[in-house]
Amino acid sequence: MRGSFKKIKSLILVSITGLLSLGGCMPLSITDTSLASAKNQMRVGVVLYNAADPFVMNIADSITRYAEEEQELSQGKIIIDVLDSKNDQQLQNTQIDELIKQKYDAIAINIVDRAESANVIDKVKEAKIPVVFFNREPVPQDMNKWDQVYYIGAHAAEAGEMQGQILLDAITGGMKIDRNGDGIIQYVMLEGEPGHQDSILRSYHSIKVLEDAAIKTENLAMDTAMWQRGEAKDKILEWIEQFENHIEVILSNNDEMALGAIEALEARGYFKDNKSIPVIGVDGLTQALQAIKDDKMLGTVLNNADAQGKAIFGKLYNLSTGAQSQIVLDYENDGKYLWIPHKIITKEAIN
Ligand code: BGC
Numbered sequence: 001m002r003g004s005f006k007k008i009k010s011l012i013l014v015s016i017t018g019l020l021s022l023g024g025c026m027p028l029s030i031t032d033t034s035l036a037s038a039k040n041q042m043r044v045g046v047v048l049y050n051a052a053d054p055f056v057m058n059i060a061d062s063i064t065r066y067a068e069e070e071q072e073l074s075q076g077k078i079i080i081d082v083l084d085s086k087n088d089q090q091l092q093n094t095q096i097d098e099l100i101k102q103k104y105d106a107i108a109i110n111i112v113d114r115a116e117s118a119n120v121i122d123k124v125k126e127a128k129i130p131v132v133f134f135n136r137e138p139v140p141q142d143m144n145k146w147d148q149v150y151y152i153g154a155h156a157a158e159a160g161e162m163q164g165q166i167l168l169d170a171i172t173g174g175m176k177i178d179r180n181g182d183g184i185i186q187y188v189m190l191e192g193e194p195g196h197q198d199s200i201l202r203s204y205h206s207i208k209v210l211e212d213a214a215i216k217t218e219n220l221a222m223d224t225a226m227w228q229r230g231e232a233k234d235k236i237l238e239w240i241e242q243f244e245n246h247i248e249v250i251l252s253n254n255d256e257m258a259l260g261a262i263e264a265l266e267a268r269g270y271f272k273d274n275k276s277i278p279v280i281g282v283d284g285l286t287q288a289l290q291a292i293k294d295d296k297m298l299g300t301v302l303n304n305a306d307a308q309g310k311a312i313f314g315k316l317y318n319l320s321t322g323a324q325s326q327i328v329l330d331y332e333n334d335g336k337y338l339w340i341p342h343k344i345i346t347k348e349a350i351n
Helices: 054-074 089-101 114-127 156-172 197-212 229-243 255-267 286-293 305-321
Strands: 007-013 041-048 077-084 106-109 131-134 149-153 184-191 216-224 249-252 299-302 337-339 343-346
Touching: 041 054, 041 089, 041 305, 054 077, 054 255, 054 305, 077 089, 089 106, 089 114, 106 305, 114 131, 114 149, 131 305, 149 305, 156 197, 156 249, 156 299, 156 343, 184 197, 184 229, 184 255, 197 216, 197 249, 216 229, 229 255, 249 255, 255 286, 286 299, 286 343
Parallel strands: 041 077, 041 106, 106 131, 131 149, 149 337, 184 216, 184 249
Antiparallel strands: 007 077, 299 343
C-alpha cells in the first residue's frame, strides 16, 4: 500500500449471509458501475480535504454511521475507505488516482482546492467512476462537465442570512449591541479560507441582512483565520488591542473560529462584570452550543453534518449498487445537487 493511500478509517461490514438484499426486491446491477453489486458488496472512497477539521470529521462520522445502519437493513457488504488529504491537493490527487486504479465504485470528494475540480472530473469521467463532491462546491461550469458528477451541501448564502437574522433579532429584541450609541454597529469578521464559497457568501449575506433592514454597519476589520480556532484567537487578540473597546459584534464564518474568538475574549477578561461582545458562528458544533448556553456566544447556524453525511451515503449507495438506500432522504434535490437546509440556533432553541 502506498503512503499516500493511508486509510484513516476503513469500514468493512460483512453480512452473516453474505447476500446483498437491497430492500428485498430491488434489482441489482443496473448501471455500468455495478461491479460492487455483482460481487455482493459496495466499495467506495471518501476523501477529506483535512481530517483535522472538526466539521468535516462530523460529516465523515455520519457517513459511516449511516453505512452501518444500511448494513443492518440490507445485510450486504459495505466498504467505505475514508482518506485524509491533509490539506494538500497533490496528496489528494494521488489518493484519487489510487481509488480510480483500484476501481472503486464511487468516490465522495471534499476537494482541497476548488480550482482543481475540473482536473479531477476529467479523470473520473475517463474512468467512468461517479463522484459526489461535498462541502466544497465546484463551480457550475465544472459540475456540468459530466452527468455523473453530484454535489451535496448547504446553500452558503442561507447560512450568512441566518447569521444576519440572529443579530437583527437581537437588536430589534432590545439587546444593547450598539454600545457606544452612535447608531452604527461596529463589527469584525473572521473569515474562512479565501476562495471557499462559504467564506465569500456567508460574509456578504450576513451584513446584507442588516443593511436591508436599514441598520448601519461599520467593518473595523476582516481577515481569514482559515477556519481555525488558534488563528482566530490570535486575530481577535490583535483586534482587541487595536480597537480597544470599539468592537460591538464578532461575526465568524464558522464555529471553530467563533470559539477561538471566545478564548481571546476570556483571556482579556470578558464574560465578567457584564463585559461581553456578542459572537455569532456557523455549524452548530457541540462546544458552540455549550458556549451559547453559557452566554458566551449569541448564536450559531446549524450546518447539518449529520444530514449531509446521510445524503452522501445514500447517494454513494445508489451510485454503487443501482438501488436506493433504505435510509429515507427527504431533501431538496434536482438529481445533481442536493441541498440540506440550515437552522438558526440561539439560547431559546437549545433550552
Ligand atoms: C464549515 C467549516 C469548515 C469548512 C471546510 C464549512 O462549511 O462551516 O467549519 O471548516 O466548511 O470546508
